[in-house]
Amino acid sequence: MRFPASLLFLLWLTPAALHAQTTPPAPVQPDTIRKYENPGGVSAAVPKPWYKGKLVKATIVPALLIGYGASTINGNGLYSSYDARRDIQRQFPNFRTRIDDYLIFAPYLELGAVALAGVESRHDRLNTLLVIVKSELIYGALTYTIKNTTKIRRPDGTTRDAFPSGHTAQAFLAASIVHTEFREKSQWYGVGAYAIATSVGALRMLNNRHWQSDVVAGAGVGILSAHLGYLTHRNRWGRKPKLDGLGFSPMYQDGATGFALVWRPQ
Numbered sequence: 001m002r003f004p005a006s007l008l009f010l011l012w013l014t015p016a017a018l019h020a021q022t023t024p025p026a027p028v029q030p031d032t033i034r035k036y037e038n039p040g041g042v043s044a045a046v047p048k049p050w051y052k053g054k055l056v057k058a059t060i061v062p063a064l065l066i067g068y069g070a071s072t073i074n075g076n077g078l079y080s081s082y083d084a085r086r087d088i089q090r091q092f093p094n095f096r097t098r099i100d101d102y103l104i105f106a107p108y109l110e111l112g113a114v115a116l117a118g119v120e121s122r123h124d125r126l127n128t129l130l131v132i133v134k135s136e137l138i139y140g141a142l143t144y145t146i147k148n149t150t151k152i153r154r155p156d157g158t159t160r161d162a163f164p165s166g167h168t169a170q171a172f173l174a175a176s177i178v179h180t181e182f183r184e185k186s187q188w189y190g191v192g193a194y195a196i197a198t199s200v201g202a203l204r205m206l207n208n209r210h211w212q213s214d215v216v217a218g219a220g221v222g223i224l225s226a227h228l229g230y231l232t233h234r235n236r237w238g239r240k241p242k243l244d245g246l247g248f249s250p251m252y253q254d255g256a257t258g259f260a261l262v263w264r265p266q
Helices: 006-020 054-071 081-091 106-116 125-150 166-182 187-206 210-232
Strands: 246-253 258-261
Touching: 054 210, 054 258, 081 106, 081 187, 106 125, 106 166, 106 187, 125 166, 166 187, 166 210, 187 210
Parallel strands: none
Antiparallel strands: 246 258
């Protein structure tokens, strides 16, 4: 008895098909080599170029001011200190005032007045005070070191500690604090503070106490001191703890009754 060729083919194929259906697929081995490379498919953060870093932003303007001031010491550079003094003496030969001795703290008075008026600053009062103290220490160290290294004689011939101008540096430090604390509220707070600081620098030259180079470099030192004060601050002090765990409970001890204050910081 002969079977058709198609029937023989089906009989041959059926065991293989049944075997293919009943045989479980081989388990897929997980890829453990790359499982920690990028979990969740989040794109890797692209590092910023060095010129966009915080340190560069904090130092670029002060570096330009200090560099230009240093380049115009005595008769050097573009429009030197000698040129500036000659023009000032020609226009204001007998100018004298001591108001610059008091204006150096005017930006701090502005800072306090604006805060008392209820304008919210960038930091709370304690952290702002800590930044000011840190910036003042940096300013003191920088001015003392540079003055005693350069030993530039003042234009009135009195002492050899002209470069940079400490009055100007102090005024611009305080102005930078005001600008940083209130610039998110209004830029005019900083404009007013920098105007006061600029007037201090101008008065130091009009009083024949400083060269142009001293004043320009002093502005850079003051701004740099404030920027470094903020750059190294982490705003970790003065945080108010939550009072969710604050409560009262009755207390009886040794015949005395009262209340006990219970506080569990959250």
